[in-house]
């Protein structure tokens with residue numbers, strides 16, 4: 074069975090660990106959206122390694138890693154990752170497949186990103202400034218450059234680059250960037266990337282026919298989805314389940330199960346609403362215990378209590394079969410913990426996540442307060458060994474979120490994990 078693993082909150086839920094733990098059950102791992110703004114932290118023989126573009130499945134021998142057409146690719150970031158993997162003794166040859174339809178992040182997309190943020194002033198999004206947004210803008214504006222364009226007729230490519238650079242020169246005042254060095258760099262990139270390029274949809278269809286299971290790996294998360302997230306404070310792609318079909322060229326029926334990854338509390342980086350956001354000592358406590366600093370940018374993350382309105386919304390949008398609840402151990406030792414079940418607004422009680430973010434401006438989270446646990450959950454591998462209060466917290470969290478916790482993560486190590494007996498995850502893992 075093919076399953077999707079995606080973020081149910083605002084990202085950084087610890088998808089890397091969950092994907093890494095499930096990968097040995099799959100023949101391939103496929104990324105369907107985003108760019109090198111994502112960051113999965115993985116440990117290879119004691120060395121910390123942050124993967125941005127290549128699925129972390131690459132660290133498992135025999136697993137094919139796929140980058141779909143929905144991903145935007147920075148040549149520099151891709152080669153840096155390939156070189157770094159080689160340094161660690163991991164070769165991507167024969168195991169990496171990049172869609173010929175994927176769009177390329179051009180050298181000046183980063184500059185446009187920074188400029189666009191500066192222009193927005195107070196309304197800035199808080200992007201990672203890596204050119205991801207402008208690359209998607211070019212894609213939708215129908216002037217983007219795709220991987221297949223680099224491998225075909227050079228004259229046609231030269232024409233496309235000229236047009237793209239001219240569009241850019243119109244946006245940036247007094248800019249007269251020469252298109253030729255951009256063109257030359259793209260030709261060089263094309264030559265290096267050629268061995269890994271192919272028809273991803275066709276390849277996956279073949280895998281499905283052969284009954285070889287595939288994992289679809291989401292980057293960012295549902296509340297950052299361009300359509301269903303907290304617009305405009307979102308990423309530029311469909312991080313939720315719909316992105317799988319468009320970003321890889323696979324039919325909906327290919328997705329056999331969906332696992333949402335959520336932290337036992339909530340974090341977000343960048344701007345935009347975070348209804349359960351905490352400040353002061355409690356926020357610092359969560360940030361320090363959870364090491365809540367961005368894997369890509371090092372930015373401190375904003376921290377708050379678990380928000381069941383958000384996860385219920387994610388469960389509906391994605392059709393979540395189950396949750397992988399991560400970082401339970403970060404709550405160890407707190408005298409009490411809180412679960413948000415709704416927002417009290419001047420217009421009344423909200424129990425569904427709203428489209429209009431203005432409704433959240435004066436919203437107060439409605440909390441259920443539960444006793445914390447003083448015995449640590451850290452490193453636990455069995456549900457029945459967890460402190461009673463932690464178990465009650467999980468049970469109540471499941472009730473208010475409307476989805477079961479099939480996996481509970483109690484530490485960053487692969488072994489520090491509980492798989493709930495009889496859950497869908499137990500079934501997936503026993504295949």
Ligand code: GDP
Pocket residue numbers: 084085086087088089090112113114362363367368399400401402403482483484485486
């Ligand atoms: P991702 O982008 O969703 O993969 O999340 P990140 O990699 O940015 O952040 C996850 C971080 O949390 C990594 O450093 C993990 O090692 C760590 N982590 C994952 N699960 C747990 C857990 O259950 N407990 C603790 N303490 N850390 C965890």
